[in-house]
Amino acid sequence: MAETTFTPRVFSGIKPSGGLTLGNYLGAIKRWVEMQGEGMETIYCVVDLHAITVWQDPHDLRAGTREVMAGLIAAGIDPEKSILFNQSQVPAHAELGWIFNCVARVGWMNRMTQFKDKAGKNAEKASLGLYAYPALMAADILAYHATHVPVGEDQKQHVELTRDIATKFNHDYKVDFFPITEPVIEGPATRVMNLRDGSKKMSKSGESDMERINMLDDAATIAKKFKKARTDPDPLPETLDGLAGRPEARNLVDIYAGLADITPEAVIAEYAGAGWGRFKPALADLAVAKLAPISEEMKRLMADAGELDRLMARGADQAEAIARPILERTYDIVGLVRSR
Ligand code: AMP
Ligand code: TRP
Secondary structure, three states: OOOOOOOOEEEEEEOOOOOOEHHHHHHHHHHHHHHOOOOOEEEEEEOHHHHOOOOOOHHHHHHHHHHHHHHHHHHOOOOOOEEEEEHHHOOHHHHHHHHHHOOOOHHHHHOOHHHHHHHHHHHHHOOHHHHHHHHHHHHHHHOOOOOEEEOOHHHHHHHHHHHHHHHHHHHHOOOOOOOOOEEEOOOOOOOOEOOOOOOOEOOOOOOOHHHOOEOOOOHHHHHHHHHHOOOOOOOOOOOHHHHOOOHHHHHHHHHHHHHHOOOHHHHHHHHOOOOHHHHHHHHHHHHHHHHHHHHHHHHHHHOOHHHHHHHHHHHHHHHHHHHHHHHHHHHHHHOOOOOO
């Protein structure tokens, strides 16, 4: 059978639980914005159905969904260039998710490290949704036949599972229907670490607010968080190799590189031999210069929930127009009778 060639199409998602962090921005959103100009259709989704795999206060979930929409637009996602919407308004995600629950194997899910991390010792009490979540993520991607998925390093395993699901579906039904999606994990900061512990990733839900930079933090808070960020006593080395075994130092260099749009090597070339007393304030100034315009615009957009909701509705209509026919074709391939 001839290999089908799929039109290049970008899809990615972000959960609306908690606020946006610098990790989200450097690991994902910045790349999403750039990909708008690369000749591919771009589809970006606020994945509210993923958020409820752990309990969310309904009021906070609604506010968080609008906040993330505002953040994406403020960061440069243009609703005229990209399809931008929230997941639950396009039922094809949940419907295809069910089909994929029946394709994915329990053994595959058992290998998902994010489930193990999130469920911890209390896996028996985790929701079934948290366990099945990677199959829903595969549905998010494959409902659009997306070929490229820009994500942070932590999502690599889930995109690989998406490839496994597509391969098994195609094999089991003897079709060449779903594309084998590529993860796009690029840039100097694909894994932004916690500012207080360089062995953990920066996340929305960590215990202390001091361990992360939030997109809505003001200048004084950003400066304070970088000042208090954990480091070792040594100055910055002469070469990048000198950062081996210094995760906190490496993290701050990578953050600088991501914000300045330069390589970590270029950061080291500029700051070789500098102490933290020089580097940290420079990093804070850079972060404020990059983030303040985004957070200002974000606050302005958040004041008009009606407009954000209208944009989500329009994006959902556009998304639905792509996903529904793919879902209908999937039902047909599987043998489900569609007589209405
Ligand atoms: P989430 O907030 O978990 O929905 O993540 C949304 C996107 O941000 C995904 O592509 C993640 O890989 C990315 N992301 C989240 N945290 C980080 C981080 N600390 N470093 C790099 N990317 C991240
Ligand atoms: N699971 C992703 C995360 O936790 C979010 C996500 C859901 C996603 N569906 C997606 C990312 C589809 C890329 C493509 O960050």
